[in-house]
Amino acid sequence: MTKNLKIGYLADRNGPSIWTRSFLREKKSNGVSIKKSLAAGLTLTSLVDCFTILVVYLLVATTVGGQEIPVSKGLQLPIAGNSQSSVPHQIVRYESGIYYIQDKPTPIRNLLEALQNSKGQSESIIVMADKGSDFASINPLILSALQAGYAQVKFAAMQVEGAE
Amino acid sequence: MKNNLDFEINLLPVISVLAVCLSFLLLTTVWVNIGTFDVSQALGSQKNNTAPNEKEPILWVTYSSAGHVQVVVKNAAKLPDGLVLNSITGPNAKTRISNFKKLILAIKNGAPELNTALVMPAPDTNYQELISVMDKIKEAKILNVGIAPL
Numbered sequence: 374m375t376k377n378l379k380i381g382y383l384a385d386r387n388g389p390s391i392w393t394r395s396f397l398r399e400k401k402s403n404g405v406s407i408k409k410s411l412a413a414g415l416t417l418t419s420l421v422d423c424f425t426i427l428v429v430y431l432l433v434a435t436t437v438g439g440q441e442i443p444v445s446k447g448l449q450l451p452i453a454g455n456s457q458s459s460v461p462h463q464i465v466r467y468e469s470g471i472y473y474i475q476d477k478p479t480p481i482r483n484l485l486e487a488l489q490n491s492k493g494q495s496e497s498i499i500v501m502a503d504k505g506s507d508f509a510s511i512n513p514l515i516l517s518a519l520q521a522g523y524a525q526v527k528f529a530a531m532q533v534e535g536a537e
Numbered sequence: 538m539k540n541n542l543d544f545e546i547n548l549l550p551v552i553s554v555l556a557v558c559l560s561f562l563l564l565t566t567v568w569v570n571i572g573t574f575d576v577s578q579a580l581g582s583q584k585n586n587t588a589p590n591e592k593e594p595i596l597w598v599t600y601s602s603a604g605h606v607q608v609v610v611k612n613a614a615k616l617p618d619g620l621v622l623n624s625i626t627g628p629n630a631k632t633r634i635s636n637f638k639k640l641i642l643a644i645k646n647g648a649p650e651l652n653t654a655l656v657m658p659a660p661d662t663n664y665q666e667l668i669s670v671m672d673k674i675k676e677a678k679i680l681n682v683g684i685a686p687l
Contacts, residue, residue, distance in 0.1 A: 417548040424555035431562035442571045451668040455675040456572030499573055502664055509660035512687045519686070526684075527573035530668055 442499070442529060451504040453530035462527065463495045465514055467502040472514060481513055488521035497525040574671060577683040596644065596654040596679065598637075598670060600662045606633060606670075608640060613648040620644050630666040638673045645677040653681040660687060 444450060448468050465488070466473040473479065474487040488498075498518045502511050515526055594613040600606055606625040610616055623640055627633040645651060654674045658667050671682050 417552065421548055421551055421555065424552065424559060428555055428558050428562065431559070431566055435562065435566050444571065450571065451665040453572070453574060453668050453672040455672050456574050462573075504663075504665035504668075506664040507660065508658040508662040508664065508667060509687065511664060512660070515684075515686045525575065525577075527575050528668060529571055530574050530672075532570040532572040 442501070444501070447503075448501065449504050450501065450529055450531045452533045454532070454534055456530045456532050462497045462499045463491060463493075463523075464499045464501060464529075465518070467500070467506060467510055467514060470510075484513055484517040485520055488517050488523070492521055492523070496523060497527055498523045499527045499529050501529040574668060576671065577681055593653060594648055594651045596641075596651060596674070597657065598654065598674075599657045600659040600667075602659045602661055604630075604633065606637065608637070608644075610644055610648065610651065613651060616644065616647045620647050630663060630669070634666065634669045634673065637670060638676075641673055641677045641679075645679065652679055653683070654679045655683040655685060657685045658687075 442464065445466070445468055448466070463475075466476075471478050472481060472484055474484070475491055477487075479487045500511060500514050500518070502514075518526055592612055594616075595611050597609040597611065598606060599609070604626070608623045608625065610621050613621070620640075620643055625633050625636050625640065627636060656667065656670060656674075667684075671684070674682050
């Protein structure tokens with residue numbers, strides 16, 4: 374029977390397609406040829422289920438509307454469980470002993486002037502600092518921001534549920 | 538002639554669409570959420586709006602340079618005397634935060650009307666410890682948390 378097979382790319386009406394044929398093995402037993410399929414059936418339904426679960430999980434986990442705050446590689450923010458999602462604000466940073474206003478290193482004596490110049494319409498300011506810093510290092514940022522007219526000072530923190 | 542009534546849905550386009558969605562979501566999902574701690578300050582333009590009333594209960598958390606924390610509750614008549622003035626000491630910040638959490642929950646239970654707290658850090662107060670203290674205060678449903686600059 375296999376001799377009658379036509380070699381062709383597409384499925385043949387009179388026999389299995391080239392794909393199916395390649396997975397058929399002829400086995401002769403007592404003069405009767407038996408075809409045994411070697412093709413393993415791939416169950417796609419479970420794969421689709423897995424994909425669907427992952428997509429739903431990622432859609433739920435995705436937060437919409439928050440501000441993406443760029444964090445420097447060497448900066449470790451403090452951890453807090455009750456912080457709120459951030460909305461766009463002016464960001465100031467204290468890192469490795471240097472104050473940054475809009476990513477520009479600023480000497481401590483020019484903090485007030487730089488904050489006044491960059492204030493714009495924003496009424497709030499986000500302070501980012503390493504969790505190992507002491508308050509004396511962050512204090513000039515807070516004082517300068519208040520003197521520059523910012524109504525609210527916020528501290529950036531990593532949101533971790535149940536943080537101690 | 539038999540008509541085959543069984544049919545199979547072609548799942549390949551479905552898998553392709555799901556794979557694209559999955560890749561997009563994996564690339565765009567933010568895994569580390571950064572939030573902000575909103576504090577009211579004891580100085581500046583917000584001072585007048587958030588200044589507590591004379592008779593409103595207020596919690597003062599004062600840090601000293603040695604890591605010693607003093608917790609004082611004012612204007613809370615119903616609060617037991619043992620909770621009005623407390624000191625927290627500990628070998629490390631974790632212990633202090635743990636003790637502070639217990640104390641603040643007891644204070645809030647004793648004075649449910651307490652809704653304002655002011656933290657006065659010392660110059661050498663660790664930033665993480667300061668944030669943790671404010672976190673515990675907010676966790677105890679004391680929502681108006683202020684910080685006093687040096």
